[in-house]
């Protein structure tokens with residue numbers, strides 16, 4: 001991100017270095033706790049329950065997806081609704097203070113996400129974006145991830161360690 005001054009409240013780490021204010025953090029964490037698990041953990045639990053192996057934060061794939069299994073042919077990004085701008089989601093708010101800064105930052109996040117997804121898809125992996133709010137609802141999460149069960153295992157791609 002460009003070197004710009006962030007808004008006035010102290011920034012605290014929340015998710016992979018993304019900065020949010022303490023007020024926003026409490027709000028987000030409160031929502032997360034309602035479901036009992038962090039978004040990534042909900043996805044991991046679903047994958048385990050369906051006996052789909054995975055690696056996390058796969059640096060050897062473009063965009064470093066949160067989950068991937070090359071042999072099974074899938075990659076998953078788990079995105080926070082606020083930071084990654086889940087379309088139509090009530091969590092996708094824009095702070096009034098430093099409005100321009102936020103618009104710029106969000107536009108940059110969205111553009112980067114689109115590029116990452118596109119690069120991953122070019123590797124032939126079925127790429128799924130799971131939104132934070134979907135991980136808080138077991139039905140929505142199952143609906144989103146069910147397409148992984150239809151994914152065809154890919155032949156001749158990936159090594160034994162993938």
Ligand SMILES: [Zn+2]
Pocket residue numbers: 081086089090091131132133134
């Ligand atoms: Zn959402």
